[in-house]
Amino acid sequence: MPVHRFLSALTLALVTVAALALTALPARAGGPNVVVRWNQALLQAVRGGTLGPPLVARALAIVHTCAYDAWAAYDAVASGTRLGGSLRRPAAEHTEADKAEAISYAAHLAAVDLYPAQRAVFDALMADLGYDPADASGVPAGVGVTACRAVLDHRHADGSNQPGGYADTTGYAPVNGPVVVAEPTAGIAAPGRWAPLTYANRAGVVVTPPFMAPHWGGVASFSGAARALADRVPAPYAYGSSGFRAQAAEIVSVTAALTERQKAIAEYWADGPSSETPPGHWCLFAQQVSARDRHGVDEDVKLFFALANAVMDAGIASWEVKRDHDSARPITAIRHLYQGRQIPTWGGRTVEGAAWVPYQPSWFPTPPFAEYVSGHSTFSAAAAEVLRRFTGADTFGGQAVVAQGSSLVEPGVTPTQDVTLRWSTFSAAADEAGLSRRYGGIHFRAGDLQGRALGRAVGTAAWDRAKSHWTGRG
Template sequence: MFLCLLLSTPVWAQPSVADRWLGIMLDTAALDVDKFGARPTILSRQMAIVTTCMYDAWAVYDSKARPTQDEPHRNGTRAEQETAIAWAAHEALRDQFPTYQRSLPPDSGAAAELGRRVAHRVLDARHHDGANQLGDEVGGESTPYSDYTMYRPVNPNDRVLDPNCWQALPFADGKGGVRYPQFLTPHWYRVRPFALQSSRQFRPEPPPKYGSAELKADVDECLRLNANLSVEEKALVELMRDGPKSTGQSGHWLHFARMVSRRDHNNLEQDVKLYFVVANVCMDAFIAAWDSKRVYDSSRPFTLIRYYYKGQKVRGWLGPGLGVGEIDGSQWIPYSPATFVTPPFPGYVSGHSCVSGAAAEALKLFTGSDRFEAEEERQAGELTEPGFDCPTIQQVDGQAGGQESCFVRLHLPTFSQAAEMAGRSRVLGGYHIQSDNRAGLKLGREVADYSWPIYRAYFQGR
């Protein structure tokens, strides 16, 4: 993956200490995904905690800003401020990421001690925020982040009792077998948000139900789009898809925030504030999205299309290197690896859409402009059907496609358009219907718009 901003000036070569530690956090998050699998809700909270610790360490030394946890202001040098930020980030990473292995040279100085202290105040405030990080919630399984709300799916793995409800889907286990991942963190609606009053504050109206013309139209649109993916659309699907080796939507948008930092030549203060806002807005968006996912428990296209079209011929993707052809509706699959068919949780609202809508709105509010001007270069199909050339992956009914190269340059002109592209990619890929996407984008933007004055109050010391 290669991401760049279209700049008319040289790239800034002096990243701040906050930016450097954000990079360490994102690298650590990728290792976390390798070890534990894709857990976007958990990642969002981990990232919000680390960036909040950095913000608090910075704010203590600022004459105006207010930290999120009580700590008296103090005077200090730039070096002391940077030391405090580094130690705050380090302590937060040690607490949040089991894969984090870095160490810092011993430092008993006042700045290092302050960084450790403010980090532990943030961590102490978060250890019992509803996420069950410590695995000690009553009703849980005594393992970190385990469900303690007794969620049980309506539909068993092997049949559909109610097409409106979520169903665990079959994933290839990479060893010739099949596994059925269950609802990831179904208790996440109980996590305490940073800025929202509650997870249900902006809960959307219910999704369309089976038997309605709206749901049928959504399902048919998803089926049609997925069977006609262009090279550019496959590249977009893979760019935005969350799965193995991903840092989740929070990480994706923090990558974008880093690009904005370089574009705008941000200083330390701007970086600390920017990453604090984006990470926490993403966390709150996930919490709000999980409220809808838990309340409405809605099914995914995998379940819906197979239910609607079982015993009927449809056009769909046949698998890696096989292109598109005619299949029985009961065999339809999204454009995704067999080991990660669709994220394991209900569809409404789309988490990608909600978090992208929130992060894009936050970036727009923070920078004062919707301008992004980023460019992404990809080789379409490299994540879903690696090893096949472009004519092979674009074949239709056994006839090779006419496009020789699958190299694609995707342009992201504005934050808002990047969010809309992220949401659209989920429908194209076959992971969501349009109702999931529309409601998710709206919810995310509401989260960011409501939250922004709260962040500004912190910055202004109110």
């Protein structure tokens, strides 16, 4: 089964779980600029598509790199990522209209390449902006198309295997057979290693998703540093060691004692099937920052370029670590450690250890890839680092409301009243995103904390590379 298809029957509409908003968000005349509108259109395609988080991060990076490279032709010093300054237009053409046209033709070409089934979304935006995607005869349109084709040529050979449906190119095979979630686990051959899960998805179909994109660590990174940074991540605790047992015990105790707020945090940040996924979640925050700080095209083309490439590199680096260590998720490790014992769990229940499940919907009990390190933690820390550096401060002021009874784990029961989550800083939001995976019972402490550290390093490297391009040093 191709890696991007396993989510197709699942529908986790987080827009019904939480409504994103900023406090005291200032109005902006004329609405979002063309960069934000292309980001919104791409996120719409992401929600309707089937790509998993690292693949979505790459898609975001490609679209916003194409937009940036097209825009760079209309800046006095910025260099494109593929063609440098060779497309630069005369200063008299550095108008808002020409920038918007070049950006739109570039973004459209990239978006259709990545999400061909969603072409109607992108064509509709072009029409609304006053452009004909079939007519690129104008100079700005030609610049956009030329810039984007160079990026696509590079990315079609970047190790992702996009032309092959993103199928694994490494021959990866799990050392463990599938674990049936609905049945107590009698034993696992290699309890410290990743095991596929068998369960009924939201459509009632029994599925056993394979490891998502085990080849992803080999994708070419934007900064060029993703794999080197991944190689510096320390090894996880060995299965059965005191450190491993302690973090497993922590998950058991934490998930058994979840408060309503902690449950809301776990579900708000889930970013599972049919959502924006973690990389897209941070694009929503960037859209809010754009409105808050009244960005124009020049600011946003750089912000989303840096942000999207940082989360792409976060996916590459975290998946390299996941593949290297092939580590067990809590659902299988805890079942093996606690089999034959009664243990407490969420909902005030006691269960046989071999039947323990995390605080997740039964139709998506744990994402299909190794535990160490947490992708959520890595994506979020990288994104927060870019937003902090771009805005010049860590100040955020974001909030989200998790509606009463909106839980997908305990529908109609949790929470008993609306829960408002607030983040004064980007760092606080990133830390909560990482912690949410421990509340949800799908990551251990080390996987979260090492993912955060990796994300900050990746975000710094991507930021430095992005800034070098728009300052003409790239």
